[in-house]
Amino acid sequence: MTSTILIEGSARHAHVTQGDLETLFGAGYALRVKRELSQPGEFLSEEKLRVEGPKGAIDRVSILGPVRRATQVELSLTDTRVLGLDAPVRESGDVEGSAPIRLIGPAGSVDLTQGAIVAKRHVHLRPQDAEAIGVVNKQIISVRADGPRAVTFHEVVARVHENFMPAMHIDFDEMNAAGLGGSVQGEILL
Amino acid sequence: MTSTILIEGSARHAHVTQGDLETLFGAGYALRVKRELSQPGEFLSEEKLRVEGPKGAIDRVSILGPVRRATQVELSLTDTRVLGLDAPVRESGDVEGSAPIRLIGPAGSVDLTQGAIVAKRHVHLRPQDAEAIGVVNKQIISVRADGPRAVTFHEVVARVHENFMPAMHIDFDEMNAAGLGGSVQGEILL
Numbered sequence: 239m240t241s242t243i244l245i246e247g248s249a250r251h252a253h254v255t256q257g258d259l260e261t262l263f264g265a266g267y268a269l270r271v272k273r274e275l276s277q278p279g280e281f282l283s284e285e286k287l288r289v290e291g292p293k294g295a296i297d298r299v300s301i302l303g304p305v306r307r308a309t310q311v312e313l314s315l316t317d318t319r320v321l322g323l324d325a326p327v328r329e330s331g332d333v334e335g336s337a338p339i340r341l342i343g344p345a346g347s348v349d350l351t352q353g354a355i356v357a358k359r360h361v362h363l364r365p366q367d368a369e370a371i372g373v374v375n376k377q378i379i380s381v382r383a384d385g386p387r388a389v390t391f392h393e394v395v396a397r398v399h400e401n402f403m404p405a406m407h408i409d410f411d412e413m414n415a416a417g418l419g420g421s422v423q424g425e426i427l428l
Numbered sequence: 429m430t431s432t433i434l435i436e437g438s439a440r441h442a443h444v445t446q447g448d449l450e451t452l453f454g455a456g457y458a459l460r461v462k463r464e465l466s467q468p469g470e471f472l473s474e475e476k477l478r479v480e481g482p483k484g485a486i487d488r489v490s491i492l493g494p495v496r497r498a499t500q501v502e503l504s505l506t507d508t509r510v511l512g513l514d515a516p517v518r519e520s521g522d523v524e525g526s527a528p529i530r531l532i533g534p535a536g537s538v539d540l541t542q543g544a545i546v547a548k549r550h551v552h553l554r555p556q557d558a559e560a561i562g563v564v565n566k567q568i569i570s571v572r573a574d575g576p577r578a579v580t581f582h583e584v585v586a587r588v589h590e591n592f593m594p595a596m597h598i599d600f601d602e603m604n605a606a607g608l609g610g611s612v613q614g615e616i617l618l
Contacts, residue, residue: 315604316506327576327607359577380580386517387549388582389605392572414505415579415605417517 241371242423243361244405245383246276247413250313251300252287252341253330258309259301262287262343269303276403277362279304288342289313291354293322306331310353311339314409318356328355329395357409360395361426362402371426374398381406381424387417390427431561432613433551435573435596436466437603440503441490442477442531443520448499449491452477452533459493466593467552469494478532479503481544483512496521500543501529504599508546518545519585547599550585551616552592561616564588571596571614577607580617 260267269283286298289311296317310333318325318337325337337354340347361381363373373379375398382390391412406424413419450457459473476488479501486507500523508515508527515527527544530537551571553563563569565588572580581602596614603609 315607316600382582386583390570390580390582391605392578392580393576410506411601411604414601415581417505 241367241426243381243426244276245381245418245422245424246405246407247410247418248312248357248407249300249410250296250311250317251302252289252309252311253302253306254309254341255307256305258341258348259305261346261348262341264345267345269301269305271303275302276405278401278403285343289321290340290342291318291321291323291337294320296320308333308353309341309348309350310336310355311341311350312355312357312409314411315356316411318354321354323354325354325356327358329358329360330355357407358395359391359393359406359408359412360397361404361406363396363398363404364402365398365400367404368396368398372428373426380427382427383416383418383422383424385417385422387415389416391416391424431557431616433571433594433596433616434466435571435598435608435612435614437600437608438502438547438597439490439600440486440501440507441492442479442499442501443492443496444499444531445497446495448531448538449495451536451538452531454535457535459491459495461493465492466595468591468593475533479511479544480530480532481508481511481513481527484510486510498523498543499531499538499540500526500545501531501540502545502547502599504601505546506601508544511544513544515544515546517548519548519550520545547597548585549581549583549596549598549602550587551594551596553586553588553594554592555588555590557594558586558588562618563616570617572617573606573608573612573614575607575612577605579606581606581614
């Protein structure tokens, strides 16, 4: 059984709590929507952060909205080497025991004792997509991306929710390893 | 039929002609051996270059010796985005029509009209390894790297030569996409 799925590259980004947003950007601050993302309700904001680790810093890191219950920074492994962090590969939101990182905004800075992760690659599926493909929520699948640098990604987490738009999310190390640019279709392999 | 092979990450590096070496480092200059590499006769030199593209520069790029008949720079796709180059994925030595790049050394600079490539992933095999595995020179194979970020690399070129040490060479985008650090074993899939 094979099915195709849109593969989208996720650049490094942060999710922030309202409290950390106000520390970074000022009291009463609200994220401004720059562009809607493929997952309904999610958006790229106009706001940018600087992030710092023991070995280096990266400027102009995007913040994705809306605000969340925990602040986290999703980096590529390339980024973690620039920053000097030992960040684990995790699903978004699973920040317990992840790497410390400093966030710097125009109004202040936040020292996270944990929150820096490398996003575990995943596919978003609606229940009807999952049923058609024959996968269940949290199932580990593989996805092949063709081309002159064809790669099959294993250890891909399937996430199923009725509000999702079907898409696979990988970071730019993974995009580059597969020679992908822009949006392409991958083939789900069970 | 499966066989295991050592996977080694290749950092960005340059190969230079004796003429370009002398332009960059001075008349009569010779590369100094810092460390022998896995392929017999190849070495990491003590010398470092700066490389520049239209959008950025990267310092301390290693030069691998011995000198060659054509100067080339092997970059990751991440590097090409930093530099602003549109470098093709190519086998080493296949630089015809590849991207222009500027090299800067302590004694001078070299403007290459072509020579910047992204190395096509490959395995080095001796004739006896190739025969045991059942592949021939230039055959395109796949190699699986296991772990929490398991990947199968397709479009891997098998290169067969009696002077080779068996090893797969991938760049750091590919190492990071597979979550690899240090030397690991991959599984050759035909």
